[in-house]
Amino acid sequence: MASDPYSSPTSLLPHVAVVILNWNGCELLRTFLPSVLAHSDGARVVVVDNASTDGSMELLGGFFPEVEVIQHPENLGFCAGYNQALAQVDATYYVLLNSDVAVTPGWLQPLVALLDRKPMVAACQPKLLAYAEPTQFEYAGAGGGYLDRLGYPFCRGRLFETLETDHGQYNDSRPVAWASGACMAVRASAWHELGGLETAFFAHMEEIDLCWRFWNAGYEVWYEGSSTVYHVGGGTLHKSNPRKTYLNFRNGLALLYKNAPRTSWGAFLSNALH
Numbered sequence: 001m002a003s004d005p006y007s008s009p010t011s012l013l014p015h016v017a018v019v020i021l022n023w024n025g026c027e028l029l030r031t032f033l034p035s036v037l038a039h040s041d042g043a044r045v046v047v048v049d050n051a052s053t054d055g056s057m058e059l060l061g062g063f064f065p066e067v068e069v070i071q072h073p074e075n076l077g078f079c080a081g082y083n084q085a086l087a088q089v090d091a092t093y094y095v096l097l098n099s100d101v102a103v104t105p106g107w108l109q110p111l112v113a114l115l116d117r118k119p120m121v122a123a124c125q126p127k128l129l130a131y132a133e134p135t136q137f138e139y140a141g142a143g144g145g146y147l148d149r150l151g152y153p154f155c156r157g158r159l160f161e162t163l164e165t166d167h168g169q170y171n172d173s174r175p176v177a178w179a180s181g182a183c184m185a186v187r188a189s190a191w192h193e194l195g196g197l198e199t200a201f202f203a204h205m206e207e208i209d210l211c212w213r214f215w216n217a218g219y220e221v222w223y224e225g226s227s228t229v230y231h232v233g234g235g236t237l238h239k240s241n242p243r244k245t246y247l248n249f250r251n252g253l254a255l256l257y258k259n260a261p262r263t264s265w266g267a268f269l270s271n272a273l274h
Helices: 026-039 056-063 077-086 108-117 188-194 206-216 242-259 262-272
Strands: 016-022 044-050 068-072 093-097 101-103 121-130 145-147 153-155 173-175 183-187 220-231
Touching: 016 026, 016 077, 016 108, 026 044, 026 056, 026 101, 044 056, 044 077, 056 068, 068 077, 093 108, 093 188, 108 121, 108 183, 108 220, 121 188, 121 206, 145 206, 183 188, 188 206, 206 220, 206 242
Parallel strands: 016 044, 016 093, 044 068, 121 220
Antiparallel strands: 093 183, 101 220, 121 183, 145 153, 173 220
């Protein structure tokens, strides 16, 4: 196998913390954590456990002793789980990474380079492809997130259930409305300035709310297509689960109420009723 061009000591990233939130995802950790450890080039790898009961802690202690572990006494959900954990992690950049993501050699450097190069960028995401169909974009982020005139989220590479094949058409680097929480690199200072994720959301669409708040605060959010990861999706809560449907609809309304200019509300309601 060819040597990894990013494995030299000069590529180490001690100011970066890759932080994975886990809740009863023992098998996901067993499958995907090795790629994170192999390809994260000296960054700290932290697993935050939301009171799992499936042997996750035993797996980490027995097979991944190099991983830092933060253990919550109860399931705090995605938002509070990350907020409480990142209050304890000292780093320049956080990378929020889902436990069902396979990373690739060199995935981290373009994201960090973008944040280094552009101090007003508060968050960015890589290209997200589907783990089961590696040539296709993945639902939860694809080629960068946008909002339509009704505030409905969509992505380049994915519109509703239609997914594009990756032909390199989104290998660019550009501002986007929101970055996917499946893999999102965040400037720690901006994260703490805005208070992290909205805990009332619990889970789902929380990253869109955070990114909208970044934009409203004068920061930028970007997509970096020279970095690629592969996402399973639905690893914790499948899209057919009614709890997921409820959270998506409730949180979608909440993010409009929180972030859209008040002058836009009439247009949102008018368009929704016609």
